[in-house]
Amino acid sequence: MVSMNTNQIEGLIGMVAVLGILVLLVLPSVFGIVRDRRIDRQLREAQETADEEPAQKSSSRSTVPSTATWYAEGRRSKKLVSS
Template sequence: MSTFLSYVVVLGILVVVGLPSFVGHLRDRAIDRQLRDAERPMARTAVRAEPSIVCGRLSGQKSSSRSTEPSTAT
């Protein structure tokens, strides 16, 4: 029984020492994957729609149709 307990203790020490290194390695691989995906050109964002102009205003503009007047307050 003493030999089995010694094996378990040694295995536990190896896990405690090696686990942080293994977790860090997995995290680095995930970051590398994110960087690789970010460097890859995205086909969907390459096509950009130009805003259309209607009556001198952008069609997607959300402001009112009234023109603004400068403030006369001094």
């Protein structure tokens, strides 16, 4: 059976601590790289599907602004006049 003296145990604990800190420092970078690669893949797939599909036909129906758009336009014009 191999027995370790105090110096060897302290050295082992120090080495494990340094490796643990190294892992904690490198882990966020690894997560970021994996996330960036996933986003790049999704963008590539979206571009490929957009290239394959024909362009959508525009609707012949006229678009009417929503109440929120109408309200915001009114508020903007009042703000410009009052200032």
